[in-house]
Amino acid sequence: MEWEIVIGLETHAQLSTESKIFSDSSTRFGAAPNTQANEVDMALPGSLPVLNKGAVERAIQFGLAVGAHIAPRSIFARKNYFYPDLPKNYQISQFEIPVVQGGTISFFVGDQEKTVNLTRAHLEEDAGKSLHEDFTGPRGESSTGIDLNRAGTPLLEIVSEPEMRSAAEAVAYARALHGLVVWLGICDGNMQEGSFRCDANVSVRPKGQAELGTRSEIKNVNSFRFLERAILYEARRQIELIEDGGKVVQETRLYDSDRDETRSMRSKEDAHDYRYFPDPDLPPLIIAPDWIQRVRDAMPELPAARRARFETELGLSGYDAAQLTMARAGSDYFEQVAALLPEGQAKLAANWVLGELSAALNRDEIDIGESPVRPAALAALIARIIDGTISNKMARDVFTAMWTGESNGDPDAIIEARGLKQISDSVAIGAMIDEVLAANPAIIEEFRAGKQKAFNSLVGQVMKAAKGKANPQQVNDLLKEKLG
Amino acid sequence: MSSTPLHTQFDGIASLRKALQARELSARDLASSALDAAVARDDLNAFLHIDRELTLTQADAVDKQLSDGLAGALAGIPIAHKDVFVTEGWRSTAASKMLEHYTSPFDATVVARLKQAGAVSLGKLNCDEFAMGSGNENSAFGPTRNPWDPTAVPGGSSGGSAAAVAAGLIMAATGTDTGGSVRQPAALCGVSGIKPTYGTVSRFGMIAYGSSLDQAGPIARHARDLVELLDPMSGFDPRDSTSLEHCDGVPNAPGRIRADFEAALAGQQSADSQPLKGLRIGVPAEFFNGALAPDVAAAVESALQTFESLGAVRVSISLPRTELSIPTYYVIAPAEASSNLSRYDGVRYGHRAAQYRDLAEMTSRSRTEGFGAEVLRRIMVGTYVLSHGYYDAYYLQAQRVRRMIVNDFQQAFSSHCDVIMGPVTPSVAKHIGDNREDPAADWLADVYTLGVSLAGLPAMSIPCGFGAERRLPIGLQIIGNYFGEGRLLAVADRYQQATDWHQRKPEQR
Numbered sequence: 002m003e004w005e006i007v008i009g010l011e012t013h014a015q016l017s018t019e020s021k022i023f024s025d026s027s028t029r030f031g032a033a034p035n036t037q038a039n040e041v042d043m044a045l046p047g048s049l050p051v052l053n054k055g056a057v058e059r060a061i062q063f064g065l066a067v068g069a070h071i072a073p074r075s076i077f078a079r080k081n082y083f084y085p086d087l088p089k090n091y092q093i094s095q096f097e098i099p100v101v102q103g104g105t106i107s108f109f110v111g112d113q114e115k116t117v118n119l120t121r122a123h124l125e126e127d128a129g130k131s132l133h134e135d136f137t138g139p140r141g142e143s144s145t146g147i148d149l150n151r152a153g154t155p156l157l158e159i160v161s162e163p164e165m166r167s168a169a170e171a172v173a174y175a176r177a178l179h180g181l182v183v184w185l186g187i188c189d190g191n192m193q194e195g196s197f198r199c200d201a202n203v204s205v206r207p208k209g210q211a212e213l214g215t216r217s218e219i220k221n222v223n224s225f226r227f228l229e230r231a232i233l234y235e236a237r238r239q240i241e242l243i244e245d246g247g248k249v250v251q252e253t254r255l256y257d258s259d260r261d262e263t264r265s266m267r268s269k270e271d272a273h274d275y276r277y278f279p280d281p282d283l284p285p286l287i288i289a290p291d292w293i294q295r296v297r298d299a300m301p302e303l304p305a306a307r308r309a310r311f312e313t314e315l316g317l318s319g320y321d322a323a324q325l326t327m328a329r330a331g332s333d334y335f336e337q338v339a340a341l342l343p344e345g346q347a348k349l350a351a352n353w354v355l356g357e358l359s360a361a362l363n364r365d366e367i368d369i370g371e372s373p374v375r376p377a378a379l380a381a382l383i384a385r386i387i388d389g390t391i392s393n394k395m396a397r398d399v400f401t402a403m404w405t406g407e408s409n410g411d412p413d414a415i416i417e418a419r420g421l422k423q424i425s426d427s428v429a430i431g432a433m434i435d436e437v438l439a440a441n442p443a444i445i446e447e448f449r450a451g452k453q454k455a456f457n458s459l460v461g462q463v464m465k466a467a468k469g470k471a472n473p474q475q476v477n478d479l480l481k482e483k484l485g
Numbered sequence: 486m487s488s489t490p491l492h493t494q495f496d497g498i499a500s501l502r503k504a505l506q507a508r509e510l511s512a513r514d515l516a517s518s519a520l521d522a523a524v525a526r527d528d529l530n531a532f533l534h535i536d537r538e539l540t541l542t543q544a545d546a547v548d549k550q551l552s553d554g555l556a557g558a559l560a561g562i563p564i565a566h567k568d569v570f571v572t573e574g575w576r577s578t579a580a581s582k583m584l585e586h587y588t589s590p591f592d593a594t595v596v597a598r599l600k601q602a603g604a605v606s607l608g609k610l611n612c613d614e615f616a617m618g619s620g621n622e623n624s625a626f627g628p629t630r631n632p633w634d635p636t637a638v639p640g641g642s643s644g645g646s647a648a649a650v651a652a653g654l655i656m657a658a659t660g661t662d663t664g665g666s667v668r669q670p671a672a673l674c675g676v677s678g679i680k681p682t683y684g685t686v687s688r689f690g691m692i693a694y695g696s697s698l699d700q701a702g703p704i705a706r707h708a709r710d711l712v713e714l715l716d717p718m719s720g721f722d723p724r725d726s727t728s729l730e731h732c733d734g735v736p737n738a739p740g741r742i743r744a745d746f747e748a749a750l751a752g753q754q755s756a757d758s759q760p761l762k763g764l765r766i767g768v769p770a771e772f773f774n775g776a777l778a779p780d781v782a783a784a785v786e787s788a789l790q791t792f793e794s795l796g797a798v799r800v801s802i803s804l805p806r807t808e809l810s811i812p813t814y815y816v817i818a819p820a821e822a823s824s825n826l827s828r829y830d831g832v833r834y835g836h837r838a839a840q841y842r843d844l845a846e847m848t849s850r851s852r853t854e855g856f857g858a859e860v861l862r863r864i865m866v867g868t869y870v871l872s873h874g875y876y877d878a879y880y881l882q883a884q885r886v887r888r889m890i891v892n893d894f895q896q897a898f899s900s901h902c903d904v905i906m907g908p909v910t911p912s913v914a915k916h917i918g919d920n921r922e923d924p925a926a927d928w929l930a931d932v933y934t935l936g937v938s939l940a941g942l943p944a945m946s947i948p949c950g951f952g953a954e955r956r957l958p959i960g961l962q963i964i965g966n967y968f969g970e971g972r973l974l975a976v977a978d979r980y981q982q983a984t985d986w987h988q989r990k991p992e993q994r
Contacts, residue, residue, distance in 0.1 A: 040591060044828040046584065047571040047593055047690035049725050079824050081871070083848055090827035145844075147832065276871035278880060281696035281821050283726050 002244075003208040006236045007216075008171045008201055009163035012178055013156045014188040015127070015196040016059045022126050022155035023050030023093060030194050034132070038149035042129075044088035049282050052077075056155035057286065059187035060100045060124050061296045063157060066185055066303050067119055069104030071293055077124075077283040081276040086129040086147050094158075096277045099123035100286060106161070107305070108177035109323050110170050117174050120160040127154040157187070163202060163213065168232035172225050175199050177327065179225075184304055184329040192223050199228055203235045204249070214239070215249040219263055221256050231256040235263050307332060315339060315347035324355050330369045334358075334376050341380035342387065349383055357400050374403050374410060382412040389472050395421050425472040427479060430463070433471065434480055437462045448484060456480070490519040490563070493653045496988075497706065498562055498713040501656065505551060505561040512551065512561030516544035516605050519563040523607055523654045529630050531639075531649040533568050534575040535608040544605045558717065560603030566659045567646050568609040569616050569692040570596050570701070575606075579692045580624040581614045583829045583836045583855030593690020594722045595659055595701050598739075602717040607655055611645030614857045615826065616661055616694040618642050619669055619927050620915065623859040628917050631674060632991040633957050637914040640670030646704045647674035651991060657705035657714050663695045664814050665909070665934025667702040668946035672909035672960020675948045677977065677987060678704040679711050681970050683941030684729035685737055686715075687722030693825040695818035696727070698938045707987045708947065708977035715970060716743040732968040745971020746978075753979055759796030760979055766797050767902030771807035772933055778912040784950030784959040785908050791983060792906070802897045802905065806890050810935040813890065815928055816870050816883035817939070822860075823867025829855060859924065891940045898966040904976060908933055909960040913952035933962060943970045947977045948986035958989075 021028055024041035040048040064071045078096035101122035108115060129152035131145055138144035159178065165171045179197055182188040190197050199222050204214035219235055222228045234256075239249050253272075254263040302310075304326040311322035325335045331354070339350040358379065362369055382399055385391050391399065399415050408414035416422055424430060437459060438445060448455035463476050492515055495501040504510055520540060523532050550556040571577040571589035578584040592600065600606070613623040621629040621644025629644040631637035632652040639648040643660030647670035650658050660667040662680035671678030680702040688699055703714035721737045722728045729737045753760035768789065773782060789799060806813075831837035831851030838850035856864070870879035897905060911930055920926045937944040942964055949961035961980075965973040981987050 043833055045571075045589065045591075045834070046577060046579070046587065046692045046828075047589065047591075049689050049693075051724060051726050081824055081827060083827065083830065083845075085830070085832045085844060085848075088828065088833065090830055091824050274873045276824070276868065276873075276876075278820060278824070278871055278876070281727075282693075 004205050004236075004240050005208045005210075006166060006168070006232070007163050007204045007206065007213055008165035008168070008232060010161045010165070010171060010175060011200040011202070011218075012159045012161075012175065013127075013198045013200075014159060014182045016056050016155040016157055016187055017189055018053055018055040018059070018155055020053060020055075021153035022053050022056045022124065024153050026153070028154050032150055034146065034148035034150060036150065038129075038152060042088065042149050042153045050093060050280075052283060052286065053155060056124055057100065057288070058296050059155075059185075060122065060157055061288065061293055062185050062187055062300055063122055063159070063182065064101035064104065065293070065297055065300065066181055066305075067101075067104030067106060069119065069122070070102040071288055072098055072100050072102055073288055073290075074098065075100040075123075075286045075288075077280045077286065078277045079280045082273045084128065085145070086131045086149070086152070088129065088149060088152055092126060092128065093280055093283070094125035095123035100288070101157075106174060106177050106181070107323075108173045109320060110167075110173045112320055114319065114323070115170060115173070117164045118162040120162055122157050122159040125156050125158055127151050127156050157182075163204070163216075168229045168236070171201060171232055172229045175225055175228055180327045180329075181304060184332075185301065195223065198223060201228065201232055201235075203232055203239070205236055205239045205243070215251050217249065217251065217263070218253045219256050220253060220266065227256060227258050230258075230261055231263060234261060238263065301329070304329075304332070311347075316345070317347060317351055321348070321351045321355065325351060328369070334369050334372070337376035338380045338383070341377060342383055346383070346387055349386070350380070353379060353383055357397060361400075361404055373406060374400070378403060378410055378412060385412060385416065389423060389425050389474075391416055391421055391423050392473065395423070422470065423472050424467055424470045425475060427475060430467070430471050430475050430479055431483075433463055433466045434476070434483055437466060438483065445484070456484075490522040490653060491515050492519060492563055492656050498559070498656055498710045501562060502558070502560070506556070508551065512544040512547040512605055513541060515561055515563055516540050516607065519607055519655060523649070526652055526654060528635065529632060529648050529652055530627050531611055531629050531645040531652065531654065532565065532607070533578060533580065533609045533611050533626055533645070536575055539574045540605060540607055543600075547603050547605055550603065557601060557603035559599060559713065562604050562657070562713075563607055563655050564599065564604045564657050564659070564714070565607040565610050565646070565649060565655050566593075566596055567612050567643050567661055569612060569661055569694075570659060571690045571692065572596050572606070572609065575609045577609070577692070578626075579615045580612050580626055581856065581860070582625040583852075584834075585625070585836065587834055589690070591690065594687035594724065595718050596690060598717055598720070599659070599714070610643075610649055610658055613642035613644065613666075614860050615692065615822070616642040616663055616666055616699075617822070617859050617863055619665065619931060620917070620920065621645065621648075621670070622917060622921070623857055625857055630917070631914050631957070633675065634914070634955070636916050637955075637957060638673065638917050640673035640910075640914060642666040642670075643678070643704060644670045647671050647676055647678065650674070650676045650704050650706065653990065657703055657710055659701060659714070659718070660704050661691055661694075661699055661701050662938065663698045663700075663818060664938045665931050667704060668909050668934050668944060668960070668962060669931070671704050671946040672948075672962075673914040673958060675958030675960075675986070675989060675991075676704055677707050677711055677945065677947045677981075678702060679715060679945035679970065679974065680937070680943060681715060681719060681742075682732070682943045682967050684727055685719045685732060685968070685970070687720070687725045687728050689722055689724040689728075693821075695821040696825060697821060698814075698818055700938075700941075707981050708945075708974045709981075711945070712743055712746050712971075712974050715974075716740065719970075735968075742971045742974070746974050747971075749972045749975030750978065753975065761792060761976065762796035764792075764797040764904065764976065765800050765902040766792055767800050767802035767897050767905040769802050769804040769807065769897075769905060769907055771804050772907035776911045776929070776932065777908060778952075780953035781908050781910065781912055781959050783953075785906070785961055788949040788961045788980070789906060791980060795979060795983060800902050802901050804893050804897065804905075804936060806886060806893055807932060807936055809886050810890055810939055811928060811932055813883045813886045814931070814935040814939060815866065816879050817887065819863040819867030820871050820880050821867070823864045823871065826856075826860065826864055831855070862924065887939045890936050894936070894940045894942060894964075894966075903966075904969075904973065905964040907962050907964075909946045909962040913955055913957035913959060937964055942967060943973055945973055945977060947980065948989070949984075950986060958986075
């Protein structure tokens with residue numbers, strides 16, 4: 002039987018506010034345990050939450066960027082469950098009426114464009130952390146510690162519709178979402194520190210069946226690679242289970258990256274009854290149109306708008322434009338290169354940024370912001386291709402030299418030092434052609450008899466005589482002219 | 486050692502302030518004599534925490550301010566706080582074993598504001614555990630006794646506050662009112678108390694019970710002293726998201742209530758012999774039903790006649806959902822409480838069980854041991870009504886009825902009356918232990934106070950007589966429209982100028 006995998010993602014993006022969502026303590030990562038927790042974060046008697054407007058503004062930015070409805074009135078609710086690192090023993094979240102409703106994320110999977118609908122995005126607070134390992138109590142006994150520094154950190158939980166049909170699609174969606182929140186500056190996107198976390202809802206069904214299969218929710222996925230692997234494992238597990246006559250049960254599963262498998266964490270039966278109800282400490286969140294407008298006015302150009310501009314103004318293909326608007330830093334880099342080149346050369350700039358530069362960055366695991374080849378230098382190199390100083394092929398060697406810092410990364414200095422300058426002097430090229438023609442009368446005969454191969458052979462001989470430095474276009478043109 | 490505090494020689498805060506500012510007596514002497522009295526009346530069990538040094542240090546600082554002429558409006562006035570307000574210094578226990586040893590690192594906004602105004606705190610007052618109760622019998626530290634009769638309850642949950650004021654141990658006290666917890670003990674102890682409009686006084690630092698209902702209010706001998714406390718207590722607080730920035734367009738800040746009070750008094754004086762001429766008093770038929778004891782009905786009736794003699798007119802009104810306010814309140818308040826009290830789990834502070842096998846057991850044992858029976862009962866009720874499958878039938882339904890109750894009051898105020906009057910309680914104070922076997926009887930007795938809390942309206946209780954069989958105080962409830970605190974207090978003040986119930990003391994009933 003042919004199976005179809007159905008995936009929906011729930012993503013927690015930590016919002017980049019200085020202070021927590023309901024208190025004024027710092028959200029900075031990595032401080033000594035419990036040094037960034039005040040009376041609200043510790044849920045001391047008498048403490049009350051006060052909403053951080055910065056978190057709301059980031060949610061509005063996100064909503065605008067994905068074309069969602071920004072709810073004029075949304076509600077904070079309490080999600081009640083007991084856990085020692087949840088200090089109030091309830092989490093303040095949005096339940097029935099979230100701040101961001103609907104919206105879409107578009108991305109490419111290979112060269113296929115895909116649009117995924119979002120269900121919602123809502124604001125909530127993070128919990129603290131339980132320290133189980135290597136933690137000892139005051140008398141040295143093995144114990145569990147609680148660090149509340151993370152408690153109350155603002156999160157935007159972004160929920161997609163179950164519209165992804167492969168692990169690759171899910172990863173492409175997650176990357177696009179990651180690119181967007183980092184682009185907007187509402188999340189630092191650091192997956193190691195947990196700033197961007199994905200839970201995947203995975204189910205399988207026979208291809209062609211309309212009804213969804215029973216899903217499991219996979220938690221604890223902290224990289225795109227693990228997301229892909231976890232989904233692949235889980236889909237395979239479910240298919241095998243069904244094919245063996247078993248039944249998928251609705252449950253939460255934990256991905257173990259060391260063993261590359263998912264394990265049952267809790268089933269639907271022992272799921273909590275969260276007893277959601279509107280938080281009486283927080284009035285409804287009212288967002289007036291002028292607030293939305295102020296946020297909109299202060300927003301950077303959105304990836305979708307920039308992508309459209311790259312297509313219409315710079316003539317890039319949809320695919321290139323999408324690739325160049327995945328991340329803000331890369332996109333800005335490309336724009337700087339393109340701006341330094343003559344009009345109509347954006348495609349060449351795109352090829353270089355997406356090709357040679359991206360490959361080098363990936364190989365050396367460097368962020369584009371840290372690239373040793375800066376936009377101006379890359380533009381100078383591309384300019385030398387455009388003006389015929391070097392061929393595209395030679396330019397790749399020059400780029401490699403620039404990458405390693407040769408001649409201070411100055412392309413002209415490298416071309417000069419390596420003697421790579423292309424011969425574009427038609428008198429000199431003409432003289433070389435004359436020599437080749439004089440030495441190869443037989444090949445000329447073949448050409449005259451109609452053999453195209455003979456022409457290519459002559460070009461090759463000229464290029465060889467020029468040690469590869471003759472301008473290929475000029476060689477072609479002059480040779481045709483001389484052969485009449 | 487005298488057990489008659491110096492402040493009892495003064496008829497109110499204004500005259501005491503005058504004496505303090507004239508340096509006729511010191512804040513230290515006042516505080517010291519009040520502390521002596523509080524200790525001497527240990528039998529009342531009104532105080533939970535007293536710290537002589539802490540109080541005298543405060544008094545000394547105030548004396549210095551008084552000498553420097555920098556003192557606030559309440560400089561040197563001896564007060565005390567219900568133990569649901571957190572305080573630096575004194576323990577903050579909410580009368581619960583759960584918080585028996587808890588000290589807060591910060592002051593509640595109400596505490597800080599009264600401190601700022603110069604009031605000297607004698608300590609913390611007994612109450613029902615987490616403010617749940619109406620007889621002060623649910624305190625983990627023993628019941629408070631009614632100064633009028635040691636076998637009677639003082640009411641609750643602010644029972645310690647009302648008892649301490651009635652016994653003359655302090656000039657005034659803070660209380661909190663979720664379903665009547667200021668008005669009811671004030672009534673049963675023969676003192677005056679006001680619950681202001683929800684949102685006018687900050688809840689920051691008030692140990693939460695039912696967040697959408699909890700509101701702080703003062704208890705004192707009479708309306709004028711209530712103005713002295715309520716005015717500086719109130720005002721917008723950025724640390725409480727339900728605190729209001731404006732009250733009908735006027736900034737919610739100290740000064741608002743006093744200005745309204747004085748304006749209302751000035752308006753009255755222009756009509757001398759009938760100072761309340763034009764005041765329409767709505768009397769809800771539902772407040773005079775079968776549950777109301779005849780002596781309470783008679784005292785309230787007599788008070789209404791006094792108001793008529795002052796020029797007011799009586800208008801019959803209907804608050805058709807008065808009885809429904811009981812189930813509505815006892816769904817919403819426990820629902821919120823079940824969640825509010827979740828934080829007491831023995832992990833970070835508070836009682837932790839000595840023995841447990843795992844985390845879940847640590848939490849459940851700590852809570853079972855730390856909470857009293859009524860608190861556990863309300864947590865159970867609240868958990869139930871919020872549970873999957875019951876939420877719509879109970880919690881949502883209660884919210885719908887709550888909106889109807891709000892509308893009922895608005896209907897009355899918009900077309901019939903300026904204030905509403907009626908009883909506070911169906912009867913005078915019960916004996917301690919009367920309702921021990923029947924907790925629901927206490928709940929039913931809240932019938933006249935719950936609707937106001939559900940609607941978030943301001944309301945007060947003032948003494949208006951005594952019971953027939955048992956000579957215990959009876960209170961008159963005066964309910965106003967939103968932000969009408971100043972006007973309510975002026976109406977009460979006019980009554981207190983014409984009567985002397987508020988001047989009666991337990992030894993001279």
